[in-house]
Each structure stands twice: as C-alpha cells, then as structure tokens.
Amino acid sequence: MPQDESGPDAELVKPRARRGGGRPTIADVALRAGVGAITVSRALREPGRVSPELRRLVAAAVAELGYVPDRNARALASARADVIGVLVPSLTNSVFAEVVRGIYDGLGDSHLQVQIGHTHYSGLEEERLLQVFLSQRPSALIVSGIDQTPAARALLENAGCPVVQIMETGPDPVDMMVGFSHFEGGRAAARHLAEAGYRNIGFIGARMDPRSKRRLAGYRAAMEDAGIFDPRLVTTTTVPSSVSLGRDLFREARAKMPALDAVFCNNDDLALGVLFECHGAGLAVPSAVGIAGFNDLEMMEAAFPSITSVRTHRYEIGRLAVSMARAAISGDRPPQPMVDIGFELMPRESTKRAR
Amino acid sequence: MPQDESGPDAELVKPRARRGGGRPTIADVALRAGVGAITVSRALREPGRVSPELRRLVAAAVAELGYVPDRNARALASARADVIGVLVPSLTNSVFAEVVRGIYDGLGDSHLQVQIGHTHYSGLEEERLLQVFLSQRPSALIVSGIDQTPAARALLENAGCPVVQIMETGPDPVDMMVGFSHFEGGRAAARHLAEAGYRNIGFIGARMDPRSKRRLAGYRAAMEDAGIFDPRLVTTTTVPSSVSLGRDLFREARAKMPALDAVFCNNDDLALGVLFECHGAGLAVPSAVGIAGFNDLEMMEAAFPSITSVRTHRYEIGRLAVSMARAAISGDRPPQPMVDIGFELMPRESTKRAR
DNA sequence: AGCAATTATGGTAGCGCTACCATTTCGCGC
DNA sequence: GCGCGAAATGGTAGCGCTACCATAATTGCT
Numbered sequence: 001m002p003q004d005e006s007g008p009d010a011e012l013v014k015p016r017a018r019r020g021g022g023r024p025t026i027a028d029v030a031l032r033a034g035v036g037a038i039t040v041s042r043a044l045r046e047p048g049r050v051s052p053e054l055r056r057l058v059a060a061a062v063a064e065l066g067y068v069p070d071r072n073a074r075a076l077a078s079a080r081a082d083v084i085g086v087l088v089p090s091l092t093n094s095v096f097a098e099v100v101r102g103i104y105d106g107l108g109d110s111h112l113q114v115q116i117g118h119t120h121y122s123g124l125e126e127e128r129l130l131q132v133f134l135s136q137r138p139s140a141l142i143v144s145g146i147d148q149t150p151a152a153r154a155l156l157e158n159a160g161c162p163v164v165q166i167m168e169t170g171p172d173p174v175d176m177m178v179g180f181s182h183f184e185g186g187r188a189a190a191r192h193l194a195e196a197g198y199r200n201i202g203f204i205g206a207r208m209d210p211r212s213k214r215r216l217a218g219y220r221a222a223m224e225d226a227g228i229f230d231p232r233l234v235t236t237t238t239v240p241s242s243v244s245l246g247r248d249l250f251r252e253a254r255a256k257m258p259a260l261d262a263v264f265c266n267n268d269d270l271a272l273g274v275l276f277e278c279h280g281a282g283l284a285v286p287s288a289v290g291i292a293g294f295n296d297l298e299m300m301e302a303a304f305p306s307i308t309s310v311r312t313h314r315y316e317i318g319r320l321a322v323s324m325a326r327a328a329i330s331g332d333r334p335p336q337p338m339v340d341i342g343f344e345l346m347p348r349e350s351t352k353r354a355r
Numbered sequence: 356m357p358q359d360e361s362g363p364d365a366e367l368v369k370p371r372a373r374r375g376g377g378r379p380t381i382a383d384v385a386l387r388a389g390v391g392a393i394t395v396s397r398a399l400r401e402p403g404r405v406s407p408e409l410r411r412l413v414a415a416a417v418a419e420l421g422y423v424p425d426r427n428a429r430a431l432a433s434a435r436a437d438v439i440g441v442l443v444p445s446l447t448n449s450v451f452a453e454v455v456r457g458i459y460d461g462l463g464d465s466h467l468q469v470q471i472g473h474t475h476y477s478g479l480e481e482e483r484l485l486q487v488f489l490s491q492r493p494s495a496l497i498v499s500g501i502d503q504t505p506a507a508r509a510l511l512e513n514a515g516c517p518v519v520q521i522m523e524t525g526p527d528p529v530d531m532m533v534g535f536s537h538f539e540g541g542r543a544a545a546r547h548l549a550e551a552g553y554r555n556i557g558f559i560g561a562r563m564d565p566r567s568k569r570r571l572a573g574y575r576a577a578m579e580d581a582g583i584f585d586p587r588l589v590t591t592t593t594v595p596s597s598v599s600l601g602r603d604l605f606r607e608a609r610a611k612m613p614a615l616d617a618v619f620c621n622n623d624d625l626a627l628g629v630l631f632e633c634h635g636a637g638l639a640v641p642s643a644v645g646i647a648g649f650n651d652l653e654m655m656e657a658a659f660p661s662i663t664s665v666r667t668h669r670y671e672i673g674r675l676a677v678s679m680a681r682a683a684i685s686g687d688r689p690p691q692p693m694v695d696i697g698f699e700l701m702p703r704e705s706t707k708r709a710r
Numbered sequence: 711a712g713c714a715a716t717t718a719t720g721g722t723a724g725c726g727c728t729a730c731c732a733t734t735t736c737g738c739g740c
Numbered sequence: 741g742c743g744c745g746a747a748a749t750g751g752t753a754g755c756g757c758t759a760c761c762a763t764a765a766t767t768g769c770t
Contacts, residue, residue, distance in 0.1 A: 025726055036750045041728060051748065068490040072436060073726035075427035076755050092452045101447050104473060113487075116471060118459055132468075135423040244657035269654070276659040279634075299624070302599035304631040380756055391720045396758060406718065428756035431725050 024065040033061035044069065071113075075137070083113050084325060085133035087143045089121045089209065093241075095267075095295055095314050096144070099166065102318020103142065110326060112139060121209050123149040130155045137161075140325035146170040146177075147210040162328035164321040168211060169340045176328065176337040178320045182211045185310045185343045186218025189264045189292045192308065192345055194226045197353045198262035198290045202233045204249045204274065205266035206241035212266050215294060219264055232257050241266065246273020247280075262290030262351070268297045271307050275350070291350040305349035313341050379420040388416035399424065426468075430492070438468050439680060440488035442498045444476045444564065448596075450622075450650055450669050451499070454521065457673020458497065465681060467494060476564050478504040485510045492516075495680035501525040501532075502565040517683035519676040523566060524695045531683065531692045533675045537566045540665045540698045541573025544619045544647045547663065547700055549581045552708045553617035553645045557588045559604045559629065560621035561596035567621050570649060574619055587612050596621065601628020602635075617645030617706070623652040626662050630705070646705040660704035668696050 030037040035054055043050045043058040050058070061067070075081040086103060088096040103114060115138070117129035126143070130152055133141065140162040146169075148156065156163050156174045163175040168182060193201045203219045205212050216234065223229035235253040239245060246269060254260050265271040271293030278285050285291055285305055293300055296311035320341065324334050385392040390409055398405045398413040405413070416422070430436040441458060443451040458469060470493070472484035481498070485507055488496065495517040501524075503511065511518050511529045518530040523537060548556045558574045560567050571589065578584035590608040594600060601624060609615050620626040626648030630640060638644050640660055648655055651666035675696065679689050 026728095027726080037726095038728075038751080039749060042749090045728090049748075054749085068486070070431070070726055071491050072427050072430035073755090074728075076425070076431050076757085077726075077728040079728095079755070081427060090456075091446060092449065092456050094447065094449060094452070097447045097449070097452050101445075101473075113470065115468065118456075131423070136426050242657070243654040247657055272654065273657055276657055279659040299598040299627065302597070302602055302628055302631055304634040381758095382756080392756095393721080393758075394719060397719090400758090404718080409719085425756055428725090429758075431727085432756075432758040434725070434758095 023070075024067045026067070026069070028065055029058065029061045029067050032065060033057040079137055081136045081138055082111050083115050083136060083138045084322065085115050085117065085130075085136075085138040085141045087117045087119055087126060087129055087133075087141070089119050089144055091116070091118060094297060095312070098314040099144075099318040102315040102320075103322050104318075105315075106319040106322030106326075112326070119144070121207070123147075123152065127152045127155065130159075134159060139329050140164070142166055142321050142325065145210060146172075146179075148174075162325050162333075164325050166317050166321045168214075169338060173338055176321075176324050176334065178317050178324065178339045178341060180312065180341050180343050181218075182214040183218040183221070185294065185312070186215030186264070187222040188218075188343070188345050189215075189294065189308075189310050190219040190222035191226075192347060193262045193264060193290055193292055193351060194222065194228065196262075196286075196290060196351045198351075199228055200230075200233065200257060200259045200261045201228070201290075202235060202253045202257065202260050202263040203266075204246065204253060204263050204270050205234075205236040206239055206245050206249070206270055207266070208236050208238055212236075215266060230257075233260070236266075241269050243269050243273040243276070246270035247277040248273075250274040250277045261288070262292070264292045264294075266294060268293035268295050268300055268307070268309055271309065271350075272299065272303065275303060275305075275307060286350050286352050287354055290353055296344075296346050300346070301348065303350075308348045308351040309346050311344040311346050313343070317341060378425075379422045381422070381424070383420055384413065384416045384422045387420060388412040434492055436491045436493055437466050438470050438491060438493045439677070440470050440472065440485075440491075440493040440496045442472045442474055442481060442484055442488075442496070444474050444499055446471070446473060449652060450667070453669040454499075454673040457670040457675075458677050459673075460670075461674040461677030461681075467681070474499070476562070478502075478507065482507045482510065485514075489514060494684050495519070497521055497676050497680065500565060501528075501534075503529075517680050517688075519680050521672050521676045523569075524693065528693055531676075531679050531689065533672050533679065533694045533696060535667065535696050535698050536573075537569040538573040538576070540649065540667070541570030541619070542577040543573075543698070543700050544570075544649065544663075544665050545574040545577035546581075547702060548617045548619060548645055548647055548706060549577065549583065551617075551641075551645060551706045553706075554583055555585075555588065555612060555614045555616045556583070556645075557590060557608045557612065557615050557618040558621075559601065559608060559618050559625050560589075560591040561594055561600050561604070561625055562621070563591050563593055567591075570621060585612075588615070591621075596624050598624050598628040598631070601625035602632040603628075605629040605632045616643070617647070619647045619649075621649060623648035623650050623655055623662070623664055626664065626705075627654065627658065630658060630660075630662060641705050641707050642709055645708055651699075651701050655701070656703065658705075663703045663706040664701050666699040666701050668698070672696060 026037050026040050030040045039054060040058050043055050047055055091097055119126040138161055141159055142164045144167050146165055165173060165177045166179055168179040169177060203216055205216055220229055235249050263274055271291050274291050278289050283289050291307055293307055293309040296309035300307040300309045327334050381392050381395050385395045394409060395413050398410050402410055446452055474481040493516055496514055497519045499522050501520055520528060520532045521534055523534040524532060558571055560571055575584060590604050618629055626646050629646050633640050633644050640646055646662055648662055648664040651664040655662045655664045682689050
C-alpha cells in the first residue's frame with residue numbers, strides 16, 4: 001500500500017496525481033469488494049471460475065465505482081488485443097460496406113473491436129497493413145480474397161491468430177474461409193443469357209481485380225460451352241467501376257461489335273450504366289439488349305425494367321466470418337473451416353427476351 | 356539489468372520465455388544502439404529533440420532488429436491511444452462511406468488509427484459507443500451531426516481530447532465543426548424547381564433523421580416564399596431509404612396529389628426510384644415530372660435523363676475533419692473552429708422543363 | 711571568468727492489467 | 741482418519757513503454 005493521503009512522508013514522496021486521470025482501477029474495485037485484484041480480473045473475464053458470492057460482490061463494486069477496464073493495460077498484460085483486424089479493398093464499394101456491416105453485427109455483445117484497413121486493391125498496401133495490424137497482436141484477422149502476395153501469405157500463416165479469408169473460395173486456405181465461387185457466378189449469368197436466347201453476349205468489366213477475372217473466366221467457359229465465344233465480345237478496363245463507366249464501356253462494346261444483343265456486367269453499377277445508355281440510345285431492354293449484373297444490389301430490383309443479377313450474400317459472409325473467428329478465438333474451431341455460401345441467380349425483366 | 360543469460364542465479368530465477376513472443380523491445384534497440392531506452396523512445400516520437408548522430412544510430416538499430424513499437428504499451432504508459440474514434444450512423448449509406456474514406460485518406464503518414472462505430476441513427480447507441488471509445492482515451496473524436504443527447508454532449512465536452520462534429524453546421528459546437536447547412540441545401544433545391552417552372556413540387560423523404568428534417572424545413576421555406584406550399588405535398592416515412600422506397604413514396608405522393616409535377620427527394624436513392632417509377636408509369640421526365648435529389652452521388656450524372664441534385668462535399672468533410680483533429684492534437688488548434696464547406700446545386704436534365 | 715539558462719541524455723518508477731505459481735480449502739475414496 | 745486431487749483465491753512479477761526528474765554538457769550573458 002503506497003501511503004495515505006496525509007501520510008508521514010507525504011512531503012517527501014509527493015503522491016503525484018495518477019497519470020491516468022483518476023479513473024478507478026482494478027485495485028480500487030478489489031479493495032471495495034474485499035477481494036484480490038486477480039479475482040476481480042477473473043470475475044470479469046471468466047465468471048465461471050469465481051464463486052457466485054464473490055462474483056456478486058465484484059459486480060456490485062464495479063457498478064458503484066463505475067469501473068471500466070482499461071483495454072490498453074489488458075492488451076499489454078495479455079499480449080493480445082481484443083481487436084479483429086479487417087482488410088477490405090475499399091469501403092465505398094457498397095459490396096464491402098455490407099460485408100463490414102455484417103462483421104459489426106456479428107460481434108454482438110462480445111468485447112471485440114474492429115479495426116478496418118483499406119488495401120485499395122494493392123498487394124503491397126495489404127502487406128503494410130498486415131504488419132501494422134500484427135503489431136497490435138489482434139485476436140483474429142479477416143482478409144478479403146485469396147490472392148495475397150507471398151509475403152502477405154507468410155505474414156498470415158505466422159500471425160498467431162485465427163485468419164478468415166472472405167469473399168471467395170479456393171483450394172488452399174490459410175486457415176478458414178467463407179465465400180463463393182466467382183467463376184461459377186459468372187458462368188451462371190452467362191448461361192442464363194444464352195438460355196434466354198441471346199447470341200452475341202458481351203462481357204463488360206471494370207477494375208478487373210482477381211475476382212472480376214474469375215467471373216470473366218466463368219463467362220468465357222459458359223460461352224465456349226455454348227459455342228458462341230468471341231474475344232471481341234469482351235470489353236474490360238482497369239479503371240474503377242462506376243455507372244457512367246458502364247455507359248462508356250457499353251458504347252465501346254457496341255462500336256466494336258454492333259451485333260451485340262446482351263451484356264453480362266462485372267457488377268451492378270456497370271449494369272445500371274448500360275441500362276441508362278440503352279434508354280439514351282433508344283435501345284429496348286430486354287428485347288434489343290439483355291442486361292445482367294453481379295451482386296444484386298437493392299436497386300437492381302427497383303430499376304425499370306428490373307435488372308437480372310447474381311445475388312451474393314455479402315452481409316452473411318461478414319457475419320459468418322466473425323462467428324468463425326470468434327469460435328476459433330475461444331478454442332473450438334468450426335468443424336468446417338471452409339464455407340461456400342453460394343450465390344443466387346435472380347432472373348428479372350432485363351433478360352426476358354420475347355422469343 | 357536483470358541478469359546475464361547464464362548468471363549465477365539462472366537456476367533459481369528461471370528467466371521464463373518472454374510473454375510477448377520474443378519481439379524486440381525498445382530495450383533491445385537501446386542496447387544495440389548503445390543509448391538509453393528513453394532516447395530510443397524520443398528518437399522515434401520527437402526526432403527533433405535528439406541529436407542527429409544518435410538519431411542515426413537508433414534508426415540503424417531499429418532497422419537491424421526489425422523493431423516495431425508496441426502500441427498497447429505506448430497507450431498504457433502515455434494514457435493516450437493513437438486512435439481517432441469515428442461515429443457515423445451507418446456505413447452502408449454511401450454518403451458516410453465517402454466521409455470515412457476521406458478520414459482514412461486524411462490520416463496520411465501519421466501513426467493514427469481509426470476506430471469506427473455505428474450509431475444506427477440512435478442516440479442511445481451513440482452514448483454507449485462514446486463510452487466504449489472514451490475508455491480507450493482516444494486522441495480525437497469525430498462524430499456525425501449536431502443532435503447529440505444531453506448525456507452524449509456531456510461526454511463529448513469532458514472527453515479530454517479534440518472533438519469534431521461533421522456533416523452539419525450549427526450554432527453551438529462542442530469543439531470544432533465541419534459541415535454545411537442542410538436547410539439551405541433543401542431550400543436551394545426547392546427554389547430551383549420553382550424557378551424551373553414547376554408548381555406542385557412535392558417533398559419525398561425517408562428515414563427523416565435530423566438532417567433530413569432540416570432539408571425539409573429548407574424546402575418548406577422556399578415553397579412558402581414562392582407562395583406554393585401545401586402540406587399535402589410532403590410525403591415522408593421513417594423507413595430507411597432505398598431505391599424501391601423511392602418508387603413507393605412517389606406513387607403514394609401522386610395518389611395524394613395527382614397534380615404533382617415535381618419532387619425534391621431527401622436523397623439520391625429516392626430520386627433514382629422516382630425516375631424508375633416515372634419510366635414505369637410512362638411519365639416523361641422532365642416535362643411531366645421534374646426530379647431533384649440530394650448528395651449528388653455519381654450515378655445522378657450518368658442517369659438518363661441525368662438527375663439534378665445538390666452536391667455535398669462528403670470526402671472533403673472527412674479529410675478536413677481529420678486535418679483539424681490532427682492540428683488540435685499537436686497543439687495548434689485551427690484558427691477557424693467552424694467550417695461551412697457549402698454545397699453546390701447541380702442542375703441537370705431532370706429539371707429542364709420546356710416552358 | 712562566473713553563473714544561470716538552456717539543451718541533450720539517462721535512470722527510475724510506474725501505467726493497469728494478467729500469467730504464473732503458491733496457497734488454501736474442500737470433498738472424496740480407502 | 742488421512743492422503744490426494746480439484747477448485748477457489750491470492751501474491752508476485754512483469755508486459756513494453758513513457759512521464760518525471762536528475763544529471764551532464766553546452767550556451768549566453770554580464
């Protein structure tokens with residue numbers, strides 16, 4: 001016990017104001033409850049290991065003092081921060097915004113916090129952020145995609161915490177995985193257009209990150225199966241996606257291939273742009289041009305005509321990723337470390353060609 | 356100095372493996388560089404206070420050992436986490452997604468991290484999150500809006516760190532403020548519609564959070580100025596905004612007021628829904644119905660016809676908020692603690708009524 | 711030259727918590 | 741009755757860093 005407020009040597013050793021600003025500490029709670037500090041710590045973290053009586057005493061003292069544990073001290077002492085690091089390419093992409101919403105919702109009443117990093121679709125930035133995150137000893141990591149650089153992959157493998165890769169499925173998970181096959185998603189969309197009777201089905205893609213490339217590969221597979229693939233049907237750019245880019249790319253595609261009678265778009269923003277371009281150019285949808293998008297954002301159903309899209313379960317991916325991470329943190333790893341959450345083709349007016 | 360690796364009492368006091376997992380610490384760097392630990396600390400945080408020679412030695416030792424400072428230890432010792440807490444209503448609202456992007460970009464090369472909390476438009480949730488954030492002693496707080504509950508307001512005033520309120524301007528800032536007048540934005544949009552020759556100008560609003568209410572008030576002021584206000588022109592709901600909700604509300608508005616010849620929408624999602632509803636119902640835009648939105652998302656310009664909207668500077672608000680916070684953290688508060696960043700009316704095809 | 715005022719550097723003592731081990735208490739089987 | 745393992749509780753010693761103060765080295769001034 002250091003000393004009383006007016007102890008004999010109060011002049012000698014000035015009891016300088018507590019650095020922390022006078023918030024109650026675990027020692028204050030322990031004193032008030034008449035137990036050891038460690039018991040307070042346990043009562044808060046593993047209530048099962050403390051007798052009900054003491055648990056009640058501690059709870060009362062916590063309430064009386066308005067005690068709030070100091071996360072920084074806890075993290076330092078346990079060499080583990082109650083933080084889940086999340087790496088996404090971008091938050092303005094509403095697909096990832098919904099994933100992140102799912103992640104937050106999945107936290108529930110746990111004391112975990114989320115730390116978000118934006119890779120801007122750059123592997124190098126991803127490496128850098130991983131290092132920053134790891135320097136905090138996170139409880140878990142959630143990363144987007146399966147195309148990490150070798151260095152990033154090594155960091156993840158030695159992270160010393162659960163890792164969940166999201167958005168995609170693949171053969172070689174670092175640890176756990178929740179996603180779906182973009183290849184199959186692309187294939188399903190292209191097949192749907194072919195079955196609807198369209199013949200010159202274009203592909204329009206922006207950004208062309210790895211997932212977009214796999215959608216393109218799926219499209220190509222379906223087109224080759226149907227014997228109607230032609231490289232001139234494909235129009236892509238590395239420019240980030242937008243609605244107006246959809247208009248531009250569609251114009252470009254038609255210029256290259258005037259017989260174009262349908263397009264499968266990389267994502268829904270582009271699809272919306274194509275729809276507007278058709279309106280502007282007086283092309284009837286779906287009779288003259290069929291349109292299919294990817295992700296099935298809310299507006300696809302509300303559009304006129306409503307736009308066919310491949311629904312992806314973004315919110316659920318976020319929730320599931322967190323729930324798997326939480327399970328792994330508490331020691332019981334999910335029996336199934338890889339989850340293919342699938343997708344759903346949503347056929348709508350924009351591909352109902354009158355035959 | 357505790358003891359050598361094979362000191363005399365190495366058997367007595369087992370030098371158990373370092374808890375932290377063997378990462379180099381500041382003491383290792385100090386030893387390597389031949390300086391005191393505190394000098395290393397200073398060389399990293401305030402290089403100006405260390406001689407160039409030692410600075411170089413320290414930098415070399417850091418590089419050799421791959422030293423990364425432990426944020427948790429730093430936060431505990433300094434009673435200050437290098438974290439900016441950010442409270443937004445929702446991240447799936449792309450308006451706030453862009454604010455957040457601006458915030459991240461505004462961090463630049465500082466060592467600050469961002470912690471995001473979602474209030475879900477709830478004052479109580481905002482209070483709860485503020486308490487969680489404050490328990491970490493953040494370096495600064497950025498909160499959305501000016502309508503905090505009294506309890507939240509008190510928390511902010513005693514936060515002990517810079518606080519920036521964003522998205523709006525108002526008379527009584529907690530500390531600093533970056534935003535614009537939603538009232539004036541709403542007024543400008545309504546006035547524009549009136550000047551374009553529309554007479555029965557409706558207001559469509561979803562969610563109706565405080566900012567939406569102020570836009571409505573601005574609309575009403577403009578309408579009363581023009582002598583054409585009628586309460587039946589206003590159609591609102593507390594349901595969250597969406598494109599399909601825009602369609603529904605517009606149908607509702609027309610049912611109530613068949614003479615409706617224009618609408619000012621709370622936001623761009625609703626405006627897009629109105630456009631689709633017009634397409635679906637065969638109503639010509641802009642001749643039969645004028646449409647104006649709010650925020651000026653990218654798709655407004657790309658729509659057909661392009662949609663008039665009030666451009667808000669969301670990304671800039673985020674950037675500016677961080678730069679003000681950073682200035683305040685380093686002691687030089689911006690001379691101008693309140694910034695009205697304004698807005699810009701973007702007149703487009705959807706309100707070009709042929710007269 | 712002499713001395714205060716200023717720098718640059720270092721030592722010490724925590725920040726508030728938890729890992730680790732020690733101690734105590736209890737119930738159980740023989 | 742006694743030993744023994746399990747459960748409950750506590751003490752001690754840090755986790756890695758920085759605030760605070762002390763000391764040493766330098767400067768500026770009269």
